[in-house]
Each structure stands twice: as structure tokens, then as C-alpha cells.
Amino acid sequence: MMSDLLMTINPGLFIIAAGMLCALVPLHSVRKTVMILAPIVAAYALFKGYSAGIGLAGEMTIAGIDLTTYRLDRLSLIWGYVFCFAGLLNGIFAFHEKAHISDASALIYTGAGLGAVMAGDLLTLFLFWELTAVSSVFLVWAGGPRAYAAGLRYLGMHVLSGVLLLAGAIMYQNYSGTFFFDGNEIGLGVPGGWLMMIGIGIKAGFPLLHTWIQDAYPKASVTGTVVLATFSTKMAIYALARGFAGEEILIYIGAVMTLFPVFFAVIENDLRKVLAYSLNNQLGFMVCGIGVGTAMAMNGVAGQVVLHVIFKALLFMSMGAVLHRVGTAKASELGGLFRTMPWTTMACLIGAASIAAFPMFAAFVTKAMIIAAVFEEHHYIVYLCLLFASAGVMEHSGIKVPYFAFFSHDSGKRPKEAPWNMLLAMGLASLFCIVLAWPWGGYQMLYNLMPMPEIAGEYVPYTVNHVITQLQLLFAAMFAFALLKRLGVYPPERRAQILDFDWLWRRPAVATLKWIDVMGARVEAYGGLTVKRGWSGIQRRLFAMFSPAGAMSQDAPSGIASVLTAAMLGLAIALLYFVG
Incomplete structure (x- = not known):
């Protein structure tokens, strides 16, 4: 009876409870053990619950409001599994770190993200949504004094996201009489639909709403960035997939998201910020697939989320290891590190090949599903945009990050290899990047987890046409990079602050506030x-x-x-x- 009861509890609560326990436990070894075991326990609970056919659970009525705190189906299951795996990787990667607040925040953030994708109603989703914001901001502030202002901006954007989500949910409840979160009922055509989508879009990094990612992630702690890169944005992708699949406007929003980060990443010097722009680029593919909304597109989105969590974590872990040993992730101050950090170099190269969708590496078996779905729905201009964006990914994440960090000019730095726990986490992520794309049955394991596995089984990624086309695209990007470097016209790596759309509130908004303050003082003095x-x-x-x-x-x-x-x-x- 007790085991049956536990299967009806949202497993995100288990990890949140573990995080609260870590805040109280003084022993480093106990905290780290809890950090590693909690995601494993949650994953086991998901497995048992789905096997038992839980479906909807945790139903209760509070103040006349019906809540469904736990929904387990194929869409939420695949997100749940990869969130648990990410929590395990984070626990291993941060094993050396001795910080109560970081351990507790990381676990609570992980649990809140898992709880959100398992939520069956909009109010439960909102509660976990805001908990992700409150818990994760401490990971930004753990980056040091320079991260304080960025953390405040990060928190402000995420609270705004939650307020818009809640306002839209209340309007939708007034219209429908329920908070139940079902994509067959929710969309842009219902009251509150636009508010909810904009609120979700903030966390998903929609154009003009995305700058909190590039502002906060590179300033977070070495381990904090790895954790941050996983949950908030993919939680938002899940909310879009659950509530707004097939909304055509998302196709064009996603296309823009894939394009603009390419140009910023080319000129950015901070390699963790390059990866933050790359994160926006990859989210664009997912948003675009959700907009298409067909079975193949949705399978591609779910698969891309799984692999993106793994290879993006791998890339951030490799740059985190560099930052941990060298003290900087600036391309202008790195180079030649492969001599003393060979295992970290190899991990970074595997992550780079995975995000660039090289055959036999992660994204090769999922990204093409999204692109093919776009083509089949006759969005030819968007299709060309996605091809260009794929070449851009190869340039900035597939080539630039490993080249300037580990090769390029010799910086003269000879740091030690990364700590054993970091290497173990990177090795585990590298293994999955290869195994889940393996042509002899490996990718089929991933396809079997997709929301519609019967449709996924009809797609064959390893065809002569797909392999040759992808290799042509990737080698063209490599040739362009080499040619531009040879001609000396590739943007040089230099110490500079690259301003994005956040220029509007960093410069004009600040100047306006100062002017208001000065004028207020004058009015008070003279009038x-x-x-x-x-x-x-x-x-x-x-x-x-x-x-x-x-x-x-x-x-x-x-x-x-x-x-x-x-x-x-x-x-x-x-x-x-x-x-x-």
C-alpha cells in the first residue's frame, strides 16, 4: 500500500525534499550522496508509475479548485527521464564542490523542473515554475560579486514569466471552468492563451526575451551553469509542446531563434557565452518543430530535448572544467590546453560533434526529423533557415569552442587535468552522446521513448542521402571557417562586452531612470x-x-x-x- 501511495506522488517532490535535507546536513559526503541518489530514486518512481499505468494522480480540491498534481504519459515521461539523468550528471560533476547553498539549490531546482513537467494543471505548473526561479538564482549568485546584478535581472525576468503564466491561467479558468493543462483545449484562441505563451516564451528564450540566458549563465558558478542550462528552458519547451503544438506562429519564432544567435556567437569572446547563444539556437529548432505540430515533428522535438540536455551539459562541463583549472573561459586567453587536459579536450570534441549533428553523434538522429517535418509541410523558406542555422552551429559550437579553448595559439598555460568527478560526468555524457546515435540499434532506444514511437520507427536517419547531405553541410562550414581564418577576416577574439537587445535597459533605460531621479530632486528642491x-x-x-x-x-x-x-x-x- 505504501509503495502504491508513493507512486501517485509527483516525483519532483522527492528531489525537492532531498534538496531541503542537503541544506541541513553538514557532512559533505552525505550531501553528495543524496545529490546522486535523489535523481535515481525519482527515475525509478517514474518507471514504476508508468509501468503501473498511473496516468493522472495526486488529484485534490483546495478552496473549490480542482488540482491534478501528477500526470504521467509518454510526453511527460521522456522529459522526466532526461531531467533525472541531468540531475545525476550534475551531482557527479559537482561532487568536489563544498557549498551547502549550491547543493541545496541545485537539487530543489532539479526537483522543481521535474515537478513542472509532471504537473497536470496550470496552478501546479505555476507553483513549480516560480520555484525554479527562486531556487536557481542562487546558482547565478554563486558565481561571485559580478553575478549579483545579473542574478537580479534573471530573477526579474523569471518572476515576470510566472506572473504572465498565472494571469493567462486565471483568464483561461474563467473561460473554461478548469485549470486542467491539456493541449487539446489550450491554445492561442482561448482567453489567456497569448499571455501564457508569452510567459512561457520568456523561459524558452523567444527573440527579444532571451537575453537573460546570455546575461546570467556565463556569470554563474562553474557547476551552476551546467545545472542552469538544463531545466528552465526545456521545461518551457515542454509547456509549449503540451499546450501550443501546431500554432503556426511558433514556426517563424523558432526560425528567428535559430538564426540570430549565429551572428552573436561568431564575435563573442567568452566561450560560455558562445554556448549560451548556441542554447538559443537549439531551442529554436524545438520551437519550430512544436509549431509544425505533426507526429514526426513532435517526436523530433522530444528526441532533440533529450540529446540537447546531454550534449549541451557536456559542452558546458568541458568549459566549466577549463574555468575551474585556468580561471577563465575567454577565447583570447586560452589555447593549447589539449597538452595537459586531453580527456577534457576529447569530451569537448564529442560534444561539438554531437551538437553539430555529425553522423554517429547525438543530434544527427533527431534534428533531421524536425527539418524534414518543416519541409514536408511546405515551409521552404524556414527549411532553408534551419539549414543555414545548422551550418552556423557547426561554426560556433562545433569548431570555435574546441578550437580556441584547446588548440589555436598556445597560451602557455599548462593546467592540471580536470578532477576525477568532472571527468566521470563528462565521460558518462560522452558515452550517451554516442550510444543514443549508434546506427546499429542505439538510436532505436531513444525512438522507443518518444511520444509516438510507432511513427518514430518509420523514420530512418542513416540513409545515404541524409549522411551525404549532412557531411556536405558540415564540411562546407569547416571550409568556410578555415578560409576566413586563412584570409584573416574571421572576427578576432578580443576582450569586449557584446551587447544584445539588453542594450535597451542597460543604456537608455538606466539613463532615463537617472534623468527622472535628477528631475525629481530638482522639483523637490525648487517646488x-x-x-x-x-x-x-x-x-x-x-x-x-x-x-x-x-x-x-x-x-x-x-x-x-x-x-x-x-x-x-x-x-x-x-x-x-x-x-x-
Whole structure:
């Protein structure tokens, strides 16, 4: 009976409880053991629950509101498995780190992300949604004093995301009478649909709403960036897949998301920031696939999420290992590290080949499903955009990151190899990047986990046409990189702050606030006495009219109290009218 009861509890709560325990446990070894075991226990709970056919569970009614706190189907299951695996990788990678707050925050963040993708209603989703923001900001602040302002901006964007999601959910509940989160009922055509999608879009890194990723991730701690890169954005992709599959506008939003990061990544010096832009690029493929909404597109999105979590974590781990040993991830200050960090170099190269979709490496077996689905739906311009973006990925993440970090010019730095636990985490991620793309049955294991495995089984990634086309695309990108370097026209690596759309609030917005502050001080200095005299006169007139002895109270003994009561009643009636 107890085991049956545990199977009906959202497994994200197990990991959150483990995170709260880590905040109280002083022993380093115990905390790290909990960090590694908690995701394994959650994954086992998912397996047992799905095997038992749980479906919907954790149903309760609070204040007349029906909640479904746990929904386990094929769409949520694949996200749940990869989130648990990411939690395991993070626990191993951070095993050497001795920080209560980072351990607790990472686990709570992991549990909140898992809880969100398992939520069956919008209110439960919102609660986990906001918990991811509150818990993860500590991982940004763990990066040091320079990360404090970035953490505040990060927190502000994520809280705004949650507010929009909640506002849209309430409007949808007023329309439908339920908070149940079902894509067959939700979309842009229902009240609150646009608010919910924009709120989700903030976390998904929609164009113009994306800059929190490049602002916060590179400033987080060595281990914090690896954790951050996994949950928030993929949780948002899940919410889009659950609630907005087939919305055509997402095709074009996704296409733009794949394109603009390519140009920023080419000129960026901070290699962790290059990977942050690459994250936006990969999210664009997923958003585009969700917009298409066909069975093959949705399978491609789910598979791409799994592999992206693994190879993106691998790339961030390799750059984290470099930062841990060298103290910088700036391309202008690195180079030649392959001499003393060969295993980290190999891990980075595997991650680079995986994200670039080389045959027999991760993304090769999933990204093409999305691109093919776009082509089959006759979105030919978007199809060409995705091909260009694929070549761009090869340039900035497939070539630039490993080249400038480990090869290029010799920086003269000879650091030690990464700690054993970092190597173990990178080795495990590297293994999965290869195994899940292996042509002799490996990729089929991934296809069997997809939301519609019967459709996925019809797609064959290893055809002569696909392999040759992909190799031509990749080698063309490699040739372009080599040619531009040879001609000396490739953008040089230099110490500089590359501003994105966040320029608007870093410069004009700050200048506007300073101007308002200065003008306020001047008004207070020169007009303060006049304002005070004017306000005093208004107060005297109000008292003369509404006081018990005033004109308005001659026939109404309650005076000002009755007026204020009537005003409040009118306001309440107006609010009830517009809200109800």
C-alpha cells in the first residue's frame, strides 16, 4: 500500500525534499550522496508509475479548485527521464564542490523542473515554475560579486514569466471552468492563451526575451551553469509542446531563434557565452518543430530535448572544467590546453560533434526529423533557415569552442587535468552522446521513448542521402571557417562586452531612470514648498466637505466614512463585473 501511495506522488517532490535535507546536513559526503541518489530514486518512481499505468494522480480540491498534481504519459515521461539523468550528471560533476547553498539549490531546482513537467494543471505548473526561479538564482549568485546584478535581472525576468503564466491561467479558468493543462483545449484562441505563451516564451528564450540566458549563465558558478542550462528552458519547451503544438506562429519564432544567435556567437569572446547563444539556437529548432505540430515533428522535438540536455551539459562541463583549472573561459586567453587536459579536450570534441549533428553523434538522429517535418509541410523558406542555422552551429559550437579553448595559439598555460568527478560526468555524457546515435540499434532506444514511437520507427536517419547531405553541410562550414581564418577576416577574439537587445535597459533605460531621479530632486528642491502648500489646501477643502461638520455630512451623519465606503463598494462592483 505504501509503495502504491508513493507512486501517485509527483516525483519532483522527492528531489525537492532531498534538496531541503542537503541544506541541513553538514557532512559533505552525505550531501553528495543524496545529490546522486535523489535523481535515481525519482527515475525509478517514474518507471514504476508508468509501468503501473498511473496516468493522472495526486488529484485534490483546495478552496473549490480542482488540482491534478501528477500526470504521467509518454510526453511527460521522456522529459522526466532526461531531467533525472541531468540531475545525476550534475551531482557527479559537482561532487568536489563544498557549498551547502549550491547543493541545496541545485537539487530543489532539479526537483522543481521535474515537478513542472509532471504537473497536470496550470496552478501546479505555476507553483513549480516560480520555484525554479527562486531556487536557481542562487546558482547565478554563486558565481561571485559580478553575478549579483545579473542574478537580479534573471530573477526579474523569471518572476515576470510566472506572473504572465498565472494571469493567462486565471483568464483561461474563467473561460473554461478548469485549470486542467491539456493541449487539446489550450491554445492561442482561448482567453489567456497569448499571455501564457508569452510567459512561457520568456523561459524558452523567444527573440527579444532571451537575453537573460546570455546575461546570467556565463556569470554563474562553474557547476551552476551546467545545472542552469538544463531545466528552465526545456521545461518551457515542454509547456509549449503540451499546450501550443501546431500554432503556426511558433514556426517563424523558432526560425528567428535559430538564426540570430549565429551572428552573436561568431564575435563573442567568452566561450560560455558562445554556448549560451548556441542554447538559443537549439531551442529554436524545438520551437519550430512544436509549431509544425505533426507526429514526426513532435517526436523530433522530444528526441532533440533529450540529446540537447546531454550534449549541451557536456559542452558546458568541458568549459566549466577549463574555468575551474585556468580561471577563465575567454577565447583570447586560452589555447593549447589539449597538452595537459586531453580527456577534457576529447569530451569537448564529442560534444561539438554531437551538437553539430555529425553522423554517429547525438543530434544527427533527431534534428533531421524536425527539418524534414518543416519541409514536408511546405515551409521552404524556414527549411532553408534551419539549414543555414545548422551550418552556423557547426561554426560556433562545433569548431570555435574546441578550437580556441584547446588548440589555436598556445597560451602557455599548462593546467592540471580536470578532477576525477568532472571527468566521470563528462565521460558518462560522452558515452550517451554516442550510444543514443549508434546506427546499429542505439538510436532505436531513444525512438522507443518518444511520444509516438510507432511513427518514430518509420523514420530512418542513416540513409545515404541524409549522411551525404549532412557531411556536405558540415564540411562546407569547416571550409568556410578555415578560409576566413586563412584570409584573416574571421572576427578576432578580443576582450569586449557584446551587447544584445539588453542594450535597451542597460543604456537608455538606466539613463532615463537617472534623468527622472535628477528631475525629481530638482522639483523637490525648487517646488517642494509650493507642492506642500497646495496639498495642505486640498486637505482643508476635503475636510470642509466630508468631515462630520462639513457640507456633505449635513444630511448624512456618517460623513467621510460613508463616502469612502460607497467608493470602495463601487470599486468592488466594477472589479467583479470586469473579472467575472
